[in-house]
Amino acid sequence: MPQTVNVHLLPSLTxxxxxxxxxxxxxDVLRASTTIVHALAAGALDIVPCLExxxxxEIARHSELPTVLxxxxxxxxxxxxDFGNSPLEYVPENVAGKRIVFTTTNGxxxxxxxxxxxxxxxxxxxxxxxxxxxVSGEPAIxxxxxxxxxxxxxxxxxxxxxxxxxxxxxxxxDAVLNDQALLAVGAxxxxxxxxxxxxxxxxxxxxxxxxxxxxxxxxxxxxEIAARTDQFEIVPELDLEPWKIRAAIDRxx
Amino acid sequence: MPQTVNVHLLPSLTxxxxxxxxxxxxxDVLRASTTIVHALAAGALDIVPCLExxxxxEIARHSELPTVLxxxxxxxxxxxxDFGNSPLEYVPENVAGKRIVFTTTNGxxxxxxxxxxxxxxxxxxxxxxxxxxxVSGEPAIxxxxxxxxxxxxxxxxxxxxxxxxxxxxxxxxDAVLNDQALLAVGAxxxxxxxxxxxxxxxxxxxxxxxxxxxxxxxxxxxxEIAARTDQFEIVPELDLEPWKIRAAIDRxx
Numbered sequence: 155m156p157q158t159v160n161v162h163l164l165p166s167l168t169x170x171x172x173x174x175x176x177x178x179x180x181x182d183v184l185r186a187s188t189t190i191v192h193a194l195a196a197g198a199l200d201i202v203p204c205l206e207x208x209x210x211x212e213i214a215r216h217s218e219l220p221t222v223l224x225x226x227x228x229x230x231x232x233x234x235x236d237f238g239n240s241p242l243e244y245v246p247e248n249v250a251g252k253r254i255v256f257t258t259t260n261g262x263x264x265x266x267x268x269x270x271x272x273x274x275x276x277x278x279x280x281x282x283x284x285x286x287x288x289v290s291g292e293p294a295i296x297x298x299x300x301x302x303x304x305x306x307x308x309x310x311x312x313x314x315x316x317x318x319x320x321x322x323x324x325x326x327x328d329a330v331l332n333d334q335a336l337l338a339v340g341a342x343x344x345x346x347x348x349x350x351x352x353x354x355x356x357x358x359x360x361x362x363x364x365x366x367x368x369x370x371x372x373x374x375x376x377x378e379i380a381a382r383t384d385q386f387e388i389v390p391e392l393d394l395e396p397w398k399i400r401a402a403i404d405r406x407x
Numbered sequence: 408m409p410q411t412v413n414v415h416l417l418p419s420l421t422x423x424x425x426x427x428x429x430x431x432x433x434x435d436v437l438r439a440s441t442t443i444v445h446a447l448a449a450g451a452l453d454i455v456p457c458l459e460x461x462x463x464x465e466i467a468r469h470s471e472l473p474t475v476l477x478x479x480x481x482x483x484x485x486x487x488x489d490f491g492n493s494p495l496e497y498v499p500e501n502v503a504g505k506r507i508v509f510t511t512t513n514g515x516x517x518x519x520x521x522x523x524x525x526x527x528x529x530x531x532x533x534x535x536x537x538x539x540x541x542v543s544g545e546p547a548i549x550x551x552x553x554x555x556x557x558x559x560x561x562x563x564x565x566x567x568x569x570x571x572x573x574x575x576x577x578x579x580x581d582a583v584l585n586d587q588a589l590l591a592v593g594a595x596x597x598x599x600x601x602x603x604x605x606x607x608x609x610x611x612x613x614x615x616x617x618x619x620x621x622x623x624x625x626x627x628x629x630x631e632i633a634a635r636t637d638q639f640e641i642v643p644e645l646d647l648e649p650w651k652i653r654a655a656i657d658r659x660x
Contacts, residue, residue: 163416163559167417167559262519273599289516301588304588305586306416306420306583306586306587306590307586308586308589308590310582311586313591330617333555333558333559333561333564333616333617334558334559334616336561336614336615337559337561337564337590337591337594338590339597340593340594340595340596340597340598341589341590341593341594341597342593342597343593343597344592344593344594344595344596344597345593358473362586362589363585364586378446
């Protein structure tokens with residue numbers, strides 16, 4: 155059986171039914187995916203992703219574990235929350251040994267699209283190689299890009315392309331890519347050609363609308379951090395019942 | 408004012424309101440765009456695009472001009488129609504001096520999304536350079552990919568990338584691209600690097616799902632024909648009232 159690698163450039167371009175029984179890599183490079191990897195690397199117990207701010211507050215209030223509230227609206231920390239959505243905030247002194255109740259719109263919407271999936275992992279450049287090897291044995295892999303405000307995000311598609319290319323190189327001609335995966339691989343390869351200049355991946359990430367939003371709120375450091383490929387050997391994995399993200403593999407940090 | 412170049416990878420990824428007042432290039436490389444250029448180059452009077460087969464029959468029945476019926480469902484000629492959707496059928500002996508009432512699902516759906524646009528032209532590889540120069544003076548250009556069965560088509564995005572890159576080269580740093588345009592340009596550039604092998608563009612077009620559908624019905628020639636960049640100097644333009652496509656510039660053929 156050939157391995158299928160399907161990319162979905164936005165959650166709205168697929169359905170829960172299409173993802174049912176599949177292995178899904180959820181991608182939100184700027185910044186939820188990157189921040190989740192950082193948080194687990196910093197020793198967070200687990201992360202409970204929520205779509206709504208009130209829901210997050212409610213879950214945190216009833217938590218029996220040491221718990222912090224994190225997340226953003228329009229890039230900024232939410233009033234009364236402990237932390238925003240910058241990976242820089244998710245360091246051991248802030249989150250080690252704690253549950254994080256976390257709300258971001260784009261990333262959480264993508265996770266909710268995976269309710270019927272068999273396995274859901276979180277992919278970022280900071281855990282690129284570990285994610286690739288973690289899913290490479292699966293017969294059908296879906297790469298789900300979160301996007302920004304319901305629009306396709308350049309940086310998410312670049313990572314989807316990098317993962318699809320890596321899986322294709324592992325499986326050779328046995329990998330069957332959908333058209334969106336072909337596009338993602340093409341976009342990724344054109345970055346590899348160095349056409350975006352000497353700054354490499356960080357420069358490529360910086361030209362997206364999501365990145366411009368971060369620059370506008372003074373969070374340019376988060377873009378450089380998101381571009382640190384293979385900084386961690388952690389694969390955050392979503393448990394559907396109870397709903398939380400934990401580190402499936404934790405050898406690095 | 409910088410020039411904005413926005414790509415929409417599918418009609419559903421934009422709205423009529425977003426396209427209101429804009430200049431839109433509608434792209435359906437396999438095969439409606441390519442076939443429309445061929446038909447006008449062959450001397451067709453005009454082309455009336457329809458979403459429904461019955462609507463097409465009705466319009467043809469009431470036409471006061473010499474009229475032929477063309478189009479496809481699932482790639483095949485429709486029962487009782489004169490021609491299918493292969494550019495090879497749209498030659499002078501079949502269509503010169505005639506109106507073509509034409510129904511294809513993907514391309515027509517894209518055209519209907521442009522009801523509020525200021526100017527709508529049809530782009531294909533076969534009229535690539537003429538389309539680019541025809542729109543390059545516009546302040547805001549939207550490139551609308553038709554897709555295949557509501558899914559993103561590799562070949563449409565490659566052409567969108569080629570046009571966006573060409574406009575960017577004309578305008579320099581004054582061109583502002585949305586994330587989908589960045590992706591399209593990246594995918595197009597990676598094809599230019601020759602990574603798809605010696606067959607060039609035709610090979611790149613042949614790997615999409617739409618192309619595999621054509622191969623399955625024995626229409627592989629249409630893929631080679633769609634890849635003949637700059638064969639014509641024709642820009643098909645959509646008149647909204649009355650609803651028809653005509654050749655705005657006709658210097659070649």
